[in-house]
Amino acid sequence: MTKKLLVCSNLRANPNNPSCAARGSKEILIELTRQLQKKNVSIKVEEIQCMGFCKVGPNVRLIPNGEFFHEVSSKKLPNIIKATKIFLQE
Numbered sequence: 001m002t003k004k005l006l007v008c009s010n011l012r013a014n015p016n017n018p019s020c021a022a023r024g025s026k027e028i029l030i031e032l033t034r035q036l037q038k039k040n041v042s043i044k045v046e047e048i049q050c051m052g053f054c055k056v057g058p059n060v061r062l063i064p065n066g067e068f069f070h071e072v073s074s075k076k077l078p079n080i081i082k083a084t085k086i087f088l089q090e
C-alpha cells in the first residue's frame with residue numbers, strides 16, 4: 001500500500017457540528033504541502049472527508065498504520081513533518 005498523509009477537509013456549515021475545515025484544515029493542508037515540498041519530503045498528501053474524530057480536528061493521519069494527529073495547528077507541522085520522514089524510512 002502506498003504511504004500517504006491524509007488531511008481531513010470536511011466542512012460542516014453548522015457551527016454546532018464540528019468539522020476539520022471549520023477549524024482551519026484547508027489552510028493546514030496548503031501549509032503542510034508547502035513545507036513538505038520545501039523540505040523535499042516526498043509523500044502523497046490526500047484530502048479525505050471525515051475520519052470520525054470531528055471533535056478533535058483538524059485531523060491528519062499517516063497511512064497505513066502511521067501516527068494520527070489531532071487538533072493540528074501550524075505549530076504542530078514540524079512534528080508532523082518529522083514523523084513523516086521517519087514513517088517513510090520504516
Ligand code: FES
Nearest residue numbers: 008020051053054
Ligand atoms: S470532519 Fe474531520 S474527522 Fe470528521
